[in-house]
Structures are given as C-alpha cells and as structure tokens.
Amino acid sequence: MRDRGIIWMGLALFLVFLTLPAWHNLSARVSAKGPQPVPPAGQKQCVAPVEYMRTSHMRLLLDWRDSVVRRGAQDYTSPDGRHFAMSLTNTCLRECHSAKADFCDRCHNYEAVAVPCWDCHMDSKTLLGSVK
Amino acid sequence: MNLTRQAFLRLTGIAFLTGAARKLVAAVTGPRWAMAVDAAKCATQPNCTRCIAACHQAHNVPAIPDPRHEIHWIAKEPFARTFAAEEDQYSPVRALPAMVLCNHCENPPCVRVCPVQATFKREDGIVAMDWHRCIGCRYCMAACPYGARSFNWEDPRPYIHNPNPEFPTRTKGVVEKCTFCAERIGTGRPPACVEACPQKALVFGNLADPQSPLRALLASRRHVRRKPELGTQPNVFYFL
C-alpha cells in the first residue's frame, strides 16, 4: 500500500511516454494534409510510372548507383523506351526536379527520413550555398 | 511465384554462367587502361601544376590547409622521393618531377584488404571506389605502398572553393583517391589531368590494344614503375 504513490506516478509517466509522439506533433504543428510535394512543371512522365516512383524511387536510385559505380553502366532505358544517363544531380535534379526543396525535401521532412545523398551529391541550386 | 525448384536452380545456374562468361570476355577483349608520365617533358615547365588543378577541380578535391588532413589525387614529387631506392645521389634524374597518383595496380593490395569491397578492380583495370560503401577503416591506406590514398578527416565541403556540380563531393569519414577519371573515359574523354597538360607529358591509353600510342611509346622508350618488387604491377609508367 505504501507504494501506491509510486505506482501511480509510474503509470502517469508511462502514459506521457506513450502519447509523446502526439504531443510532439501538436507542438510542431504537423499538418494532416500531407507533405504536398510540387512536381516539376511541364513534365508528365518520370523515368518510371509515377506510382512506382512514389513508392520505390529509392530502390531505383540505389540500382542506378550500383549500375554506375560498380558495373560501369551509365545508360538507363525507361519502361517506355526513353534513354537517360543515370545521375542523381545531372539527370534527376538538373533535368526536372530543380526545386529539390519543394519536392524531395518536403516528403523526406514529412516522413522524418534523413537521406545521406546530399552529403555528397549536389543540388545544382543550393550547391554554392551548402558548399561554403 | 510459379517457379519450381528445378527452374529456379536452372535460372540461377544460367545467370551465374553468363555473368562469369561476360567477365571473362570483358577481361580478354575489353580495354586495360594505363598511363605514362614523361618526366623530361614535364620538367620543361617546372612551376606548372595544371594537371593537379584540373583533376582537383573536376573531382571536388578539397584544398585543406592542414597538411595532416590534406587530400590529393595527384601530386608532384621529385624522382629522388618517388624512386628513392633506385636513384643514387649522383643520378641525373633526381630532381625530375614524377607525377604520383593511384597506380591502378594489376594486383592491388588495397582491393585485397578492403573488408566491404568498397574499393574494387573493374574489368577495364581501373581500381575504383564506391564511396557509398566505404566504412572508413583506412585498411586500404595501410595497405597501399604508394601513399596514393587520402582520408576525409573532416567534412571536405568547406574547403571546396569552386565546386563542380557534375561530380559529387565526398563526406567525412571515407577514403578517396584517383579513379583514372572513370566518369570521363566512360564517355570517351581522356582523364582531366591528361587533357590539362600543356606539354602532353601525360599519356593515357589502352594496354590491351597493340596499336595504341601508349603501347608504341612503351615499346620504344625505357621506362620504370614504382616499387615493382612488391608484385603489385602498377599501371602507371615513367619515362626518364
């Protein structure tokens, strides 16, 4: 019986921890509307169907990476027969997604994923800003 | 998946065999890249560092002032240091410059020791690096008998003053070195250092092609390689 206070305190602490994500989101004013990335204007079709890109762009990029770095292949043929040079900065960013902050970053921030890509690969716009 | 075990095994076998065959064919028929450094030509411009500047600009090699943390892919060293064991004190070539870079050894110790295959030998002979995979253990730096490798002791970006967006920078904690401009020769261009040399003192070429200018030069002129006694078989040659 003497432990009643401690038990209640423990339970309360547990509850606080359990609901911590909700409090955090409330205080950070995360909207329920979603990340709303801005697709590049004037472009209809990415290097693969949108549905695939939305769920699996990271797989495709990793595959590109391994093709270029480890197998020395540079050319990618999309499912609809177009050819692309496999390059994050020189193809993805330069040719379409120049507004990285409005596209890549929005979803990544929303999902709280930290991608290490930009530690090395340059976003042609923020390039000079990030590199002092 | 309607794949029977037999079909799966057959497919795996076929995939394995075609992979091995491709490797074999490429090794026999593909190019074998190499470089020659003409020290006498290089010496005509004693203060020239154009090859170094071109390489470091093309590959975003940082200019770190602290010599302990220095990074370089190609550097200028006198024969007296590069070939210390061969050049006695009376040698006429002691002061000649010898550009030092990764030798893209036929039998590279760095590739042998790397625990994650982040550095590996391509079919065309280039000792390539996968900076995505490097864990930064620096075993390759201990293994390289030429001091060709540099480590990113800190974030290199603040020291890259004029970045080239077409090539990535590196991040802290990975090893880097000359790649024989794999990204350029893939599109038919010569390495940046070769292109930049005003004296044409650097010759890049295909050892597998008997008609290549490099082979002709090697057949006609006496040349040396660094530390051949170690069995690494360097692919960078020096004309005296």
Added chain:
Amino acid sequence: MFMLEKAMAGSRRYWLWIFCLLAVIGTGLVCYLRQLDHGLGITGLSRDVTWGLYIAQFTFLVGVAASAVMVVLPYYLHNAKAFAKVTILGEFLAVSAVTMCMLFIFVDMGQPARVLNVLLYPTPHSIMFWDMVSLGGYLVLNAVIALVTLRAEREEVPPPGWIKPVILISIPWAVSIHTVTAFLYNGLPGRSLWLTAILAPRFLASAFASGPALLILLCLLLAKVTRSPLFREPVQKLGVIVTYAMSISVFFVLLELFTAFYSQIPEHTESLRYMFAGLDGHTRLVPWMWTSNALALGALALLLVPRYRHNDSLLAIASGMVFFSLWIDKGIGLIVAAFVPSPLGAITEYSPSLAEALISLGVWAFGLLILTVLSKIVLAVRARSLMEAVK
C-alpha cells in the same frame, strides 16, 4: 538469468568505484559524440599516420583476450588444479577485453553507421573480415563457457557434458584470434615493420605475458579484497607463465632487431630507428620505447630469479612492469612506427589528441566495468558456497 542481481549489492567502496568508471565512460562518450559530429579529424591521426591509439589498443587487447587460454589450457588439458578458481576469471577477462577490442574498432571507423556492411558484403579475401569472425566467435565462446561453468558451481553440480568440447574449441580459437590480428598487419606489402613472419608468434608471446600479468594483479587484488586464499594459489603458477612468455617475447624482439640491423636493408631499419633512436630529429616515440625496454629488462630480472618471483609483492611489481612495457610496445609503438616514414619518405609524427585519449580511456573504463561486474558475480557465488561450507 546472468546472475546480474549479484552485482547489484556491494559495499560503499564498490559503488564508488562503479561511479568513477561511469564518469570516465561518460566523458569518453561525450568526446565520441564530438568525434561523430566532426569526424576523425579531432584525433591526432593524419594522412601519413592513419592508425594510432585506437587500433593499437585494439591490438594490445586482443592479446589480453587471447591469454585466457593460459589458464584454460593447463586446467582442462593438464588438470592443473591451481587454476580451478581462476579459469572463470580468465574467461571473464577475455569477455571484457574482446568487448573493448570491438569498441576500439568501432570508434576508429570513419563511417560507423555503415559498419554492418562488413556482414552485408562478406569479403573472405580481407583479413579484417576474418578478424571480425574470430573475435565475435571468441566472445561468444568465453561468455557461454564462463556462465555455464559458474552456474554449475553455484548449483554445486558438475558442468553439463556439452561444455567440454566447447572449452576445447576455445583453446585453438584463442590462438587464432591473435594470429589473425597479426595477419591484419603482416600481409601488407609496403609496411616493412610489420612484414615479418614472426609477427604472429611475437603477438602471442607478448599476449601470454601481458594477459596473465594482468590476471596476477587481478587475483592479488581480489585476494586482498576478499581475504580469500583461493585467488592466491594460482598466482605463483601464473608467475611462471609470465616469466616464460616474457622471455620469449623479448627474444623475438631481439630477432627482429638482428634481422633488420645486420642486413641493413633501409626499409627494414627505418621504422625501428624511428622507434629507438629517432629519424632526422623526430624522436617522439624514443622515450616511450626506452621506457618499455627498461621495464621489460627490469621485469625479467625480477621474474627470472626464483627468490624474487616467489615474493608476491615483487611478483606484483614485475607483473605491472610486464603489462606496462608490453602496452607501450604494442599499444603505441608497433602500430604508429610502421607509418614512419611514409611511402614517399615523409616523416609525420603522431601523438593522440586529448579527445582521442579520453575516448580511449572511456573504452578502457567500459571494459573495467564489465570486468568488475563479472568478478563481483564470481565473488558473490563463491562467497555463498563458502558460507554454506562453514555451516
């Protein structure tokens, strides 16, 4: 299930010691976070000297870990009863040393987040892959053996039959971990200081001196703390082992010196000259190496004379000298000097930075914490059986 509860009750002095260790670990952790953020540039390492204190501590501690075999082998293969009470301590010492080894490798990584790439892309032609396999295996072997035999001791039943083959495997495995660690270094074409076939035997000899020396100190300490004669019994036997191993270790070093300086091949003498005399005025290692030499010779003088060795206090002093001498030799000199001069003949000197030293101390403190807790468990189990015996 690991009898951890036995480590949770102790005297004031015990807790004070634990908190001191935790404080050192905390300091190391803070420094490591800084290293994680800034990169390995906060250490004293450089383009020319790419491995330093961390890797050297790792090398030294693999030796300490391997030395558990020096009590396990006589006890299980030669029925040396004196070691009955210290085999478990030896195994726990190995557990703590291997843990430190792994931590030292980890703090040396430039990209620690990617360290599991070693498992993701297993590479049999890299010795580092085999080092990881052998160290991991050795950790598991010793932890299992020590816990199972200790539990049997607590229950006062003989250990289960299956543990015997496991113990037998652990004996050659101990030799393998230090052999593989030597192979890390002596298979490299450009580092003449390491390019010697006796590197592995040299590592083993110095390990079988430094590890048992530490065990002697541990036993004497525990004997003092618990006033129990059980731990004093094996000390003299360990003293003999240290004497032999230290003599062989010094002999091996002399072999290296002869080969290098009689052949006078520059590559083979340069690193040694840097260690013992300095190169071109660069003498940072010289005082350390001569301290190591002096300690080694002093320790041998004490150990080789039976009258001195049989005196526990002198044996303790000799053990401390052996340990410190070999720590300098392997934990500083052997790794750093192989990078001097560089492949292009440059001489870059290395000394660890403060942060690097504090991180290393933190790892050592973590290892000592493990050793303390595990020793405490052993003592608690033994104390109970002693009390029951009195009843």
